[in-house]
Amino acid sequence: MNIIDINNISVEYFGTKALEGVCLSIVDKEFLSIIGPNGGGKTTLIKTILGLVKPSSGIVEIKKGLRIGYVPQHTKFDRNFPISVHDVIITGRIKPKIRMFSRYSEEDKRLTDDIIERLGLETLKNRQIGELSGGQLQKVLIARALVTEPDLLILDEPTANLDAENKNEIYKILHKFNEDKAVILVTHDIEYLNNNKRHVVLLNKKIIYSGDSRRNNHEHYHGERT
């Protein structure tokens, strides 16, 4: 069953085309990897799914009630911002409706503590984010997404600038999550894709290639092949 249907989406930024006629479906419990050159529209595509970017044409259909957890790239953050690991993670539980003097519920706190324990972040809980390594911060951002109890996790290059050990730890978390839920992973890590056969999309403004290497039923778009 499809949880997301992207129908012929185009996105323009001030006259420059970022995406052109992209069609893509995401099936429940699948692990979709998106690769492509820088400036190829990978981040734009996931921002369109998240509703942060409005497509100039086409629509994104999302299954009703689908909860999406988003993990931005750890490198885009100002590491000097004064906030603790715990406070970053519990932000995932903030209520959409702005109310004065609202508080986090006991359940919010319990869920946050659960995730912190599951990802092994207990010792870092009260640290400021500026004291973390890149891999640790990336894990904190994953925790913030997981605390929303998502059905789909979208990650933007979570392993960028990380060493092998940290990469493996992140992948382990994703594989565990993928046991019963869906993942969309934007990545440059070709080595990982070679070792893990699954649905891969190559994006450069259009979908250049889409194939599921597990089933070996490659589909080619626009007659191009890479």
Place this chain on the structure above:
Amino acid sequence: MIGVLIEYDFMRNAFYSALLSSVICGIIGTIIVEKKLVSMSGGIAHTSFGGIGLGFLLGIEPLIGGVGFAVSAALGIASIKRRTSTEADTLIGMFWAVGMALGVIFIALTPGYPPDMTTYLFGDILTVSSRFVKILALTAFMTVLLSISLFRYLKGYLFDEEYLKILGINTTFMEYLLYISISVGIVFLIKVVGIVLSIAMLTIPIATAKIFSRDLGRIMIYSTLIGSITSIGGMWFSYMYNIPSGASIIMVSILVYALTYPVSRIISKKRV
């Protein structure tokens, strides 16, 4: 000093405005420093000069015109940045200069003797009226109330506004609320330290507070305290040696910052 405070109304008003503006600076300053809006705030302060000039031309309270211009500048920069590809930095520069130019033109057009603009450019805490102290008290109260009651939203917004948007929070509302609070805060600060020097009040106490803490709430409280001490100290120097208050407040705050940094380094080294 206490004798002078009890004896003279103008000293009492100056004392209260120093305390109240330190509260505003502590909170608003921390927000603009952490959200990297320092140059934006400089732009807002200078654009408000146009409104002050307009106030003189129309014969209304100049600060009302100032608030109008400051709020429009903040919202204008934000919305133009969203709709066009012009960089915020460039827009800030344009608003900054145009605001000042309009101010100069409006004042030139004002009939009669030209008003003395030094008070607005460099501030004069010793001429603050008791009516202004009340307005300042209301602004400080609103700033404290909003920042405490919406603290977790504020913190989330400052750290990662995109994420809050994904969670379904109305970040446009947050942005407007923030920009309006910053603009109003800055304009009332003009009366105390002036347009040119306001940015110092919004950054120096915060930079000093950040030597001591890396917690958002604490930085706000510490910079309020540090700001209170330095602005009252500066005001005192201004009274004693008859030097302009805005400049003396800023010199005291930068002195405190310059002394705090090495002292804190020595203390933290001893601890290790």
